[in-house]
Amino acid sequence: MTVRKLKPDYDITGLLPATITLILFGIVSIFSGLKWGITVVAFVFILFSIFSLIAYVRTNAFNYLIALFALLFYGIFLAISQGGIFYTGNTQIPKLFMLLGIIFFVFLSYLLISKKAKWRGRDIFEIAAQEIREAENGFTGRPQPIDKIPLTKEELFGFAEYLSKNLVAFPFREAHRVVFVIVKMGKEFSLVYGFKNNYDYRSWISIDFEGNLTVKISQEDYLDYKENLTFDRLGKSLGNLFTQFFYDYKKGEGIRILDKLNEASISPFS
Amino acid sequence: MRTDKIKDISKVCHYLAKDYAEDFLRILVNYTDISASEAASRLDMHIQTAQEFLEALTVMGYVEKTTVIDKKRPYFRYRLIRDKIVVEIDLLSLKEEKNSAEGSNYRIREKMYADVKFTTARYDDYIANVVIWTGMGRNKKERRISLTVPQGKFLYHLPFPTAKHETIASIMKKAALNNEHLPEIMDIVNLLIEYESIEKMEP
Numbered sequence: 001m002t003v004r005k006l007k008p009d010y011d012i013t014g015l016l017p018a019t020i021t022l023i024l025f026g027i028v029s030i031f032s033g034l035k036w037g038i039t040v041v042a043f044v045f046i047l048f049s050i051f052s053l054i055a056y057v058r059t060n061a062f063n064y065l066i067a068l069f070a071l072l073f074y075g076i077f078l079a080i081s082q083g084g085i086f087y088t089g090n091t092q093i094p095k096l097f098m099l100l101g102i103i104f105f106v107f108l109s110y111l112l113i114s115k116k117a118k119w120r121g122r123d124i125f126e127i128a129a130q131e132i133r134e135a136e137n138g139f140t141g142r143p144q145p146i147d148k149i150p151l152t153k154e155e156l157f158g159f160a161e162y163l164s165k166n167l168v169a170f171p172f173r174e175a176h177r178v179v180f181v182i183v184k185m186g187k188e189f190s191l192v193y194g195f196k197n198n199y200d201y202r203s204w205i206s207i208d209f210e211g212n213l214t215v216k217i218s219q220e221d222y223l224d225y226k227e228n229l230t231f232d233r234l235g236k237s238l239g240n241l242f243t244q245f246f247y248d249y250k251k252g253e254g255i256r257i258l259d260k261l262n263e264a265s266i267s268p269f270s
Numbered sequence: 271m272r273t274d275k276i277k278d279i280s281k282v283c284h285y286l287a288k289d290y291a292e293d294f295l296r297i298l299v300n301y302t303d304i305s306a307s308e309a310a311s312r313l314d315m316h317i318q319t320a321q322e323f324l325e326a327l328t329v330m331g332y333v334e335k336t337t338v339i340d341k342k343r344p345y346f347r348y349r350l351i352r353d354k355i356v357v358e359i360d361l362l363s364l365k366e367e368k369n370s371a372e373g374s375n376y377r378i379r380e381k382m383y384a385d386v387k388f389t390t391a392r393y394d395d396y397i398a399n400v401v402i403w404t405g406m407g408r409n410k411k412e413r414r415i416s417l418t419v420p421q422g423k424f425l426y427h428l429p430f431p432t433a434k435h436e437t438i439a440s441i442m443k444k445a446a447l448n449n450e451h452l453p454e455i456m457d458i459v460n461l462l463i464e465y466e467s468i469e470k471m472e473p
Contacts, residue, residue, distance in 0.1 A: 138432030140380055142388045142397065145427055145444070174393050206395075214395060232430035 005129035005225050006122060009270040013186035017048060038078050039085040045075030055192040060165045063108065063117035064192075070104035073097045115268045119167045121184030121203075123264040125221060128238040129229055137228035143206075143216040144232065146239030149246055151211045159207075159249045166258060168245070172199060177208035180242070182221070185270055205242045215239045278330065279357055285326050286355070290315060294323055298333065303349040305338075324348045373456045374439040379429035381469040386462075388425060396422030402465045413465075420451040421458045428468070435471040 021044045029037030049071035056064035077097035080086045087094075111117040151159075160171035160178045169180035170191050181199045183191060190196040203221045206214045215235045222231070241260075248256040285291060293313055297304060304312075310320035327333040327348075334351045337344050380386075391398040400415045417425065423445040429436050438452075438459060447455070462468040 134432075136432045138382055138430055140388070140430055142380070142428070142430070143390055143395070143426065144430060145395070176394075208395070212395065216390070230432045232433040235430070 004126070005132075005227070005229070006126050007224055007226055009122065009185075009267070011184075011186045011270075013189070014269065021045075035083055035085060038081070038083040042075045042078035042084055045071045045078065049075060051193050054194055058192055058194060059167070059170065060161065061117075061167055062165070063111045063167075066104055066108045066111060067117075070101055070108050073104060074101035077101050113268055115262065117167070118268050119183040119185045119188045120169075120261050121182045121187065121221075122266045122270055123261040124168070124182055124238070124241065125184075125203075125224070126264040126266060127260065128241050129225060129234060131237060132229045132233050134230040134233065135227040136230040138231035139219065139222050139228070140231065141219065143214045144235040144239070145212065145214050146236055147213045147243055149207070149211045149213060149243055151207070151246070151250075153209050155246075155250060156207055156209065159246055162249055162254050163245070163257075166254075168257060168261065169205070177206050177212075179204050179206040184221075205239065207242075207246070213239055213243060215242075276359065279359060281326070282330060282355060282357060285323060288323070290319075290323075294320075298327075298348070298350040303336070303347040305345055305347050307345075309348075373459065374437065374442075374452060376438050376459070377435035377471040378438060378441075378459065378463075378468050379433055379435045379471075380431045381467055382431040384431075384467040386465070386467040390426075391422060395426055397425040398422055400425070400462070400467070402462075402467055404465065415458070415461070417458065418454055420445075420447050421454060423447060424451075424455050425458070431469075435469075 021041060024044060025037045025041050028040045049068050052064045052068035052071060055061070056068060074097070077094050078084050080088065080090075080097070081094040082091070108117065156178055157173070160173065160180065163169045163180060164171050167183075170183050170188070172179040172181065179199060181191065182203045182205070191199075201218055201220065203218045204216050206216075215238050217231070217235055217238065222228075222234075244260075245257045248254060248260075288294075290313055294309065297309055297312060306321040306324055307317050309324065310317040313320065324333060324335075324346075328335045332350065332352050332355060333348045335346050335348055338347050385403040387401040388397045389399050389401070390396070396419060397417055399417055402413045402415070403410055404413065405411050424441060424447060427441050427444040429441070438455065442448075442451070442455060459468060463470050
């Protein structure tokens with residue numbers, strides 16, 4: 001993987017939760033004192049742990065479970081520690097929660113660095129574009145029917161479960177098909193936390209129960225490429241990539257999907 | 271041709287729908303010939319209105335106009351030359367069968383940089399409507415066309431602007447549509463060609 005097709009990622013949406021927490025801590029500490037500042041951070045952590053629970057229920061992805069415990073334990077620690085509002089004088093229990101929080105944060109960091117907590121949207125788009133040399137543009141907002149693959153409903157649901165669990169795509173189960181929304185890091189919040197329960201203006205791949213595979217690339221994602229790549233070829237390449245993913249999954253070699261995505265060598269935070 | 275016939279009929283109907291049409295026709299049937307001013311005075315209407323009515327019937331071939339030389343200046347007299355006004359439209363002649371059969375061999379694809387937006391039906395594989403923008407700047411106008419399901423399925427399979435052109439017949443096959451839908455497909459294809467949203471490859 002030498003020539004990057006995607007523009008560099010300068011998106012800072014992923015840093016927003018931490019930034020907001022820090023700002024809140026600063027403001028509350030200045031106006032109400034350090035004790036309230038720490039308490040606010042504790043509540044924000046517990047609130048974020050609830051979001052992680054929602055994300056875990058919606059995706060079944062392991063990293064959200066780890067984030068849930070890390071945030072919850074650290075939030076409790078801050079609330080009951082010496083600086084927190086619920087401090088009872090006991091120093092042992094806060095230490096226990098701090099230790100648990102640290103263990104889970106270290107585990108979460110490992111998952112982040114090893115790309116196990118990474119939404120794979122950029123990897124997918126980068127790989128799909130690698131073979132495309134022509135830049136004739138031709139963008140259209142229409143979905144592109146690509147292929148028909150033999151499958152059963154159970155296999156399709158299993159595939160959806162696998163991709164969701166590994167943060168490859170976010171699936172929507174519909175009456176006669178499954179729509180796999182391609183999610184880039186930093187763009188996942190509205191979907192996984194359930195703020196926005198649709199995939200309008202996003203890129204997706206749908207596979208219906210008869211095996212018809214269709215690709216839709218959003219304008220935003222298309223413009224994220226450095227060049228106006230020939231659109232129908234890009235769509236076809238993306239469709240073929242997902243067809244390959246499905247066959248890998250069907251053979252019981254789902255790990256090959258992740259191996260392939262790792263070939264894109266995209267940063268774990270991008 | 272068919273459009274012309276409909277236009278002729280609508281013109282006849284336009285004049286027959288006038289309040290004074292029946293009285294005017296009665297005058298024409300009962301008089302050997304009549305001038306516009308005589309008819310106007312008889313029916314108590316403006317001479318311009320009578321003139322317009324008689325001229326229209328003349329153009330449509332129901333009345334004959336002759337020039338009469340008076341001592342002052344020439345004027346026209348009108349005489350009914352037909353016994354019946356028959357309004358008949360063969361609706362089946364409007365069916366696009368002939369054009370459709372030829373059209374199914376058109377090779378088409380979506381036009382590059384077309385000012386058009388296709389909206390996909392929620393939860394299904396077809397296009398629900400097409401929005402086309404025409405004009406520039408403040409004169410830009412939006413036209414939204416709601417599609418039938420066969421039309422939507424057809425446009426769902428329309429080749430992309432950079433893909434190879436395909437015949438209408440082959441696109442219909444991909445969309446699993448049978449020939450029964452060809453006339454309505456041709457209708458939307460011709461409209462989108464007219465609005466420069468679909469590109470037709472010249473043979």
